[in-house]
Amino acid sequence: MATEQHAELIKTLHDCAAACNHCFDACLQEDDVKMMAQCIRLDRECADICTYLEHAITRNSPFVAELAKACGAICEACAEECSKHEHDHCKKCAEACAKCAEACRNVA
Amino acid sequence: MATEQHAELIKTLHDCAAACNHCFDACLQEDDVKMMAQCIRLDRECADICTYLEHAITRNSPFVAELAKACGAICEACAEECSKHEHDHCKKCAEACAKCAEACRNVA
Amino acid sequence: MATEQHAELIKTLHDCAAACNHCFDACLQEDDVKMMAQCIRLDRECADICTYLEHAITRNSPFVAELAKACGAICEACAEECSKHEHDHCKKCAEACAKCAEACRNVA
Amino acid sequence: MATEQHAELIKTLHDCAAACNHCFDACLQEDDVKMMAQCIRLDRECADICTYLEHAITRNSPFVAELAKACGAICEACAEECSKHEHDHCKKCAEACAKCAEACRNVA
Helix, strand or coil, rough: HHHHHHHHHHHHHHHHHHHHHHHHHHHCCCCCHHHHHHHHHHHHHHHHHHHCCCCCCCCCCCHHHHHHHHHHHHHHHHHHCCCCCCCCCHHHHHHHHHHHHHHHHHHH | CCCHHHHHHHHHHHHHHHHEEEEEEHHCCCCCCCCHHHHHHHHHHHHHHHHHHHHHHHCCCCCCHHHHHHHHHHHHHHHHHCCCCCCCCHHHHCCCCCCCHHHHHHHH | HHHHHHHHHHHHHHHHHHHHHHHHHHHHCCCCHHHHHHHHHHHHHHHHHHHHHHHHHHCCCCEEEEEEEEHHHHHHHHHHHCCCCCCHHHHHHHHHHHHHHHHHHHCC | CCCHCCCCHHHHHHHHHHHHHHHHHCCCCCCHHHHHHHHHHHHHHHHHHHHHHHHHHCCCCCCCHHHHHHHHHHHHHHHHHHHCCCCCCHHHHHHHHHHHHHHHHHHH
8 A cells, every 4th residue: 555655755745844834934934034035935835745745645646756756856946945044944944855855756 | 516506606716816826926026025924824825725625616525615614714814914015916815815705705 | 833732633634634545545446436435525525624734734824723613524524424334444534534523623 | 927927727727627526526426436436536636736736836836847747647647547438527527638738748
């Protein structure tokens, strides 16, 4: 079953989506929101696609590889943007995204 | 069929989601992003739930009324926030959200 | 933070979405698919809204209560349908949905 | 703006998602649901990703090409499955999916 085969990927996607959503929320509360605009945008993109892919895996979607390819590219872009910022939520998000990008590449 | 019965609601939800997503994108490109933080947050909430509900109606979901109740409350909050701002995208979004809030109340 | 405050709800929603998606997949592979038609429909509804709500909580959505109200009603309907069937995946799904319905009512 | 640049793709995705969701609903009401099991599965996959991509375009996502690549592959698979069946909803769905697959390939 897909859920068992991809148990680690599911956890990685889940942690990445949570980190991105937390970073989105925290960026909107920063003093300098303007500096975080691209981060806010990519956090939403990344949280959405990770959530989507996790959900697709658990329903045994036949398209995990195709979706993981897109997800990996989005995670990579979000990791790069988040790594430019010093906020703790950005650093944690960059780390979660980089890990998730690699996990996605492995199944793509 | 739900799609025919709810043809007008589907269009209203669709226009509202598009207006919210456009407002989200435009707010992130404003000079004063900080002032738009709550607008950005609510635009995402509202675009997401309108998209969700539209999608649910077309699959003949038995839960249109329950979802429309939540959607209407979110549209209302987004309309209120957007109406505080003078940007053209906010004004258009406020209008689309107010119209959608009413349409949702009618089916909830 | 919403994620910490709602840690248990997040887990309950996650388990419910996974159980519903697994039940959806398994129902489509049963010999008597016709008997499972309503279960397949409600599994999709329930997995989708649980995934949506979990995602909304982690982005600190101001609308957790409104969404939880709709989610609870959907979980309840899915629990009722799944409890009519003897398949192991249906029984597990009914249990996860009943638990999630109650968790949703507590925050709604 | 992405919404204007991709106006035709947005309409094509929207029509495809609606056709897939209608086919999903109609398949679940057929006499021989078992024969439609793969169609039901792919209708969900295809409706979900088309809805996702349409939503992503309207928020000016930087990842339209990556997502369109996955979406095109899913549309193609759904078109192929639906074209095996004689039901009117399957034929219309196959047509909408084939058109959408081509539109996705053009932006991927």
